[in-house]
Amino acid sequence: MSELLNYEFSEARRRFDGAPQVLYCHKDPPRELAGTDALSGENIAYITFVLSPRHIDEKHRAKTIDLIHTLRTYLHYHIKCMKAYMQMRMRAKTSEFLKVLNRAHREANNSVVVTVDQSVGFATGSSSAK
Known part of the structure; x- marks a missing residue:
């Protein structure tokens, strides 16, 4: 900044x-x-x-003082805007990461479940999605 x-x-x-x-x-x-x-x-x-003499002569003194005095407000405004912008970007990134994690979580649950039928002795596979 x-x-x-x-x-x-x-x-x-x-x-x-x-x-x-x-x-x-x-x-x-x-x-x-x-x-x-x-x-x-x-x-x-x-x-x-x-400041040069032209900034503090009688004609320009009040405007110079006013501009320097309002600089603090100007800086605070832009610092707050910058913080809000950074928070907005961080929230957007977090949202993107959560979407990626949720997709990976769903893909991990699509596993093959193997059941053994004891009466026949064969193994059968089935897919279950949660």
């Missing part, structure tokens, strides 16, 4: 001159946070926006 997000931000920067540069750091905090008590670890990531 992080690679896709990073790719989308870089594509947006190529398409729009006014888009800020976005830096993504996984596990370790960015250099700007060195010497602070910033968390680091496998489940930690940092997104840094490099």
Whole structure:
């Protein structure tokens, strides 16, 4: 997901001159946070926006703040969608595997049953399907 997000931000920067540069750091905090008590670890990531003076001038400041503020909601929405998509695929795979197992189970029950008739002494075979 992080690679896709990073790719989308870089594509947006190529398409729009006014888009800020976005830096993504996984596990370790960015250099700007060195010497602070910033968390680091496998489940930690940092997104840094490099804002230029045109992003914080009086005309664009409110829109810039609004867009950065709504990024969290945007990310949460896409994470939930990704989880739902993965669960849907896992359920479909599970359903396919169950169908295969059920077919194999039915084929295993079609065995030949041998009965011996003691009065004549001959063995006869019959097929029984359950």
